[in-house]
Amino acid sequence: MTRTSPLPLAVRAFREPQCLTGLTPAEWQLLLRQCSKANLDARLYYLLRQRGELAAIPPQARELLEWVHVIAERHAQAVHWEVRQILAALRGTRGPLILLKGAAYTTAQLPSGLGRLYSDIDILVDEALLPDVETALMLHGWHATHHDAYDQRYYREWMHELPPMQHIHRQTAIDVHHAILPRTAPAHPDPQQLRAGAVAVPGMDGVYVLAPEDMVLHSATHLFFDGECDHGLRDLVDLDALLRHFSGRPGFWEGLATRAVQLQLTRPLFYALRYTERLLGTPLPPQAAAAREVGRPNPVLLALMDRLYQRALMPVHASCDDRWSGTARFMIYLRGNWLRMPPLLLARHLFHKAFLSPKDKAASEAETELDRP
């Protein structure tokens, strides 16, 4: 089940952007459909804008890209506003406000933030401060969304974050993390080290993001530990943008290698470097090899992972699927859950979600029904 078909247009667009101005209108149509499914259409707009090629593409394609550009501009503005609201809400708590993932890219104005659309803001706080942070957020209008007793236990006992919270007026969501992997996962990247390395965002007092090496490792961990691959290509494009951006910094690659070992994240880093290079042509200098090789899996496992990821990282669009794509995504989903919890706990969790949660929900709905006068 090796992939023999040529790379989808959405991958080629980011791998060899010089091909974009040569595409036919029919190819543009397909490219935009794939990018829309992969949540990469706004990113494509900025790619073309940076290359000064917006005027050189078919006008119909430009029009569709201008439509999503409006959304992306508004999104970035809304994120800046929301970050200030969170900062104000947490002013009374000790500890810095550390942004993760999308919100970090947007706020720190990194290339991976351009056209990046996401629905929640992720922050990292000291576990000892979790109760203070949760209280402060509640006092400022955020409330918990998962009220079910089992869900509360799932998040608070086993996961690396509080149950997601939502603002009562703005409907914006925030995920408060105290670590970047579940407590029940096999690796335990030390959150204290991540927090200690965080760097201030210029021009935004009190707002921090992870250090470049940690940001890359977190992005890799998120993509290669998780079972959801719906935005796999988007996450890979993030990694590619981060690597290209930080690559020139003195000591970046050496630091990345050291940090991956310290944080027990050599395996996700291996996959991140392998698939960004293979699929997106990310230029890796000789020093990158050292950072990569520590985490190399055995050849049999690697052969399997190659076959799974070269399918699962494609846009979830009919034009990108082959007969094995569905299987590959399902295997990645199983793997993600496998890595999330030890087998017995996982079995118990899936059993509860499949059989007990629906029953609880029905029972609580019936109760509300009876309560009604």
Next chain:
Amino acid sequence: MLTVAHLTRAELGARLARDGIVLQTGGFLVHLHSSVPALADGIALMYRDYPLHPPGAFAHFRLTLHRPASLRRWYRPQVHMRFDGEALFKPLPLAHAFPMLEWGLNWCVANRAHRYLMIHAAVLERGGRAVILPAPPGSGKSTLCAALAYRGWRLLSDELTLIRPEDGLIEPVPRPVSLKNASIDVMRSYLADSDHAVFTVPVDTTLKGLVAHLRAPADAVARSSESARPAWIVFPRYQAGAPSTLEALPPAHTHMDLAKNAFNYSLLGARGFDMLADMVGNARGYRYTYSKLDEAIAVFDQLAAQP
């Protein structure tokens, strides 16, 4: 240009089911793929005068309407609508296929075409000037719009007023006018003398009650590339037995009420505010209460006569 009317009903059905058709409505091209005969009937009847592009043409939206390959294909049959593979709404009874397409087309424009400031309002033109009729459901907006569209005004849209950012002009998207419940019979008798006013068979939908569509006049479809300058903003209200009353509204009031009816006012941010303020500043705002269509037509004729 090839139009839907150039195809026989059998050819239209076969093309829809095979490669799909690319239908042009205003500036938008939509790729439609469906094997549902009721949908082909609706398109043949309502979109007779609309241009068809080759199946490979660049389409802004892709909609498919199909019957599911499950029990619901036969037992209380349903129709599913997908936007490039993704379900937009819950499945509906098969008989609702045509109204579902209309709702789907509105969804596509209102949720995607953010280049425009989009207002949920009917809009018609006369002498190059447009009247915008924003109103919540139940205010008689579509009834009034249908009457005006067949009495001297050119239909630009029944639901979507699209304001262009570059010049503030309104981009027409003429499509069938959606009529609900009692207004279906009202318009049937009102337009009984017009051979061109063609209606779909009313469908009893759970969501909106009885729904029928009225074909857009051929002239409105033919002139859909002619934009118009917004000149009047009229908030209509149907009230049984009420005398015809036109009251001027202050600009700030007009602006705020229009913003409430806009799909993407807040998405456009400062640009949305400026566009709306410019438009309101150069137009006259009114609230209009009516009960008789003939009186309403007379009032709109007077508006059109304003210098």
